[in-house]
Amino acid sequence: MRASDKIPFLDLVSIHQELREELCQVFQTALSTGCFVGGPMVEAFEQDFARFCGVRHCVGVASGTDALRFALMAAGVRRGDVVVTVPNTFIATAEAITQAGARPTFVDIDERTCNMDPEKLREYLETRCRLDSVTGRPVELASGRPVSAVVPVHLYGQPADMDPIQALADRCGLIVVEDACQAHGAEYFSNRGLSPTSPADSADPSPTPLPSRDREGAVQGKASLLPGGRWRKAGSMGRAAAFSFYPGKNLGACGEGGAVTTDDPEIARRIRMLRDHGQARKYYHEIEGYNGRLDAIQAGILQVKLRRLPDWNESRRACARRYAELLAPVAGLIALPHEPSWARAVHHLYVVRVPNRAEVQQELAAAGIGTGIHYPIPLHLQRAYSALDCSGRDLAVSERTAPELLSLPMFPGLEPGQQERVAERLKAAAAAEAVAGLSEQVAGR
Ligand SMILES: Cc1ncc(COP(=O)(O)O)c(C=O)c1O
Structure with missing residues (x-):
């Protein structure tokens, strides 16, 4: 490559x-x-x-x-x-x-x-x-x-x-x-x-x-x-x-x-x-x-x-809209970021949720696509906070989402063609992982 x-x-x-x-x-x-x-x-x-x-x-x-x-x-x-x-x-x-x-x-x-x-x-x-x-x-x-x-x-x-x-x-x-x-x-x-x-x-x-x-x-x-x-x-x-x-x-x-x-x-x-x-x-x-x-x-x-920040934020917004369009067909497999009507986000990160994240991330890396994880371990489960007693606390959403979060390339100037490649690879990887997951279920593993 x-x-x-x-x-x-x-x-x-x-x-x-x-x-x-x-x-x-x-x-x-x-x-x-x-x-x-x-x-x-x-x-x-x-x-x-x-x-x-x-x-x-x-x-x-x-x-x-x-x-x-x-x-x-x-x-x-x-x-x-x-x-x-x-x-x-x-x-x-x-x-x-x-x-x-x-x-x-x-x-x-x-x-x-x-x-x-x-x-x-x-x-x-x-x-x-x-x-x-x-x-x-x-x-x-x-x-x-x-x-x-x-x-x-x-x-x-x-x-x-x-x-x-x-x-x-x-x-x-x-x-x-x-x-x-x-x-x-x-x-x-x-x-x-x-x-x-x-x-x-x-x-x-x-x-x-x-x-x-x-x-x-x-x-x-x-x-x-x-x-x-x-x-x-x-x-x-x-x-x-x-x-x-x-x-x-x-x-x-x-x-x-x-x-x-x-x-x-x-x-x-x-x-x-x-x-x-x-x-x-x-x-x-x-x-x-x-x-x-x-x-x-x-x-x-x-x-x-x-002085350039408003333009850069607009560029990020355009990138977020483009990702949303490109990934809409697989919204059942990949959860996309949700922007409520009362928010105008500036998309510092574009974070989707995918099951089998490690495999999907590896497949994207093999295609030369950089990704990030924000964040892999919720703070209450970090070793640094093991002395904080959070037992009995309901932090289930943070715990459930953390293993699935995947940040896609996002920066001002990210080109439509680049986003199309990211979306294609992501869709293919997520679909392959979904099929593999189903076969494992059918095989009773
Ligand atoms: C949510 C959040 N809080 C605080 C910080 C700390 O900022 P800094 O790295 O400049 O100390 C960061 C930086 O990454 C952050 O993302």
Whole structure:
């Protein structure tokens, strides 16, 4: 097979070739000004990214993991707290919770979107926690620890179902920190403030039930996208949100980088200190902090690439539509990503579900097609979390889906012909595996 026949999972070369001159100019500026950490390039990028996300503040940091950790700490998560997230995510989501001094716990995902299922969050809060009579906040029954925050992850570039999550968080006094590390530019249609689902906006202080779900898995009243509701960018809905600029992300640096977005000036101020050894003024340290700053060169590169992000996201959307058309005939064999009417995903990853994943992946690799797995083992089953007692917890959807998830090639500029080849090979492999499975059943094995 010629190298040019191969279809990579991700192409990080072509997009940088196109921008070569502008990117080199960033290096020239840094070399000629000697400004490598902080300074005007970082500030300019922060302003542009805040505007892009529709928030007042953006603070550049060294990675998405730092962004999550600092956001949790600055928003008020304390040592010993419990923070709720999902098991189907990159480990950094949970690592950041632990690094903020808290303990991660998990609620299950929705089978069709692979994002946090708000019903499971409600179940956890209602059956595994009691409300503290003094603070009115939930306390986990098993551990006796206060539950202080929830971290919905906008996985694969698709927003989590934020309205019911935020309604619950409001009801229980929880801090919401979005993990938007995979979702630069994704949008969510929010009806928040329109109905009594949001007690924060309602005069009635009594607990309000979560909205029920229709067959599509969409919140009722959502599918119709109520007049007065609005599309909101990922990163603009929680108290704070974390972004990663790891190179393969929709907006990626040429190295490491991350950012926190927030409307809260106090959270932004604290993160500026946390990222810089706890100082607001050089060598005057109000708290102990970290070395978690965004490099000026990376900020300059990100500013150049941010201008292209809307086009790149459109290109990813077109690729997702094309995959959906090409794979529609085998939708019974291969489960395709589901985008609810209230979501505008940016398809950081295009993840299908196939039985016999190992064999299908091998067959694609033999045809020169790169794929990925996001993620093979739900976090609660990782050895790193063996000490977290999740026994008796219903995380069945995460466990059932994990062995079947397969990420197909997805990047701006992926060509229709390449997608046709991926689809052909995938259909053939999935069909062959289905026949092999049937023969084994018939043979009684
Ligand atoms: C969902 C999610 N959260 C957090 C992170 C952490 O970001 P970083 O690698 O920049 O620390 C990532 C990055 O892969 C991610 O995908």
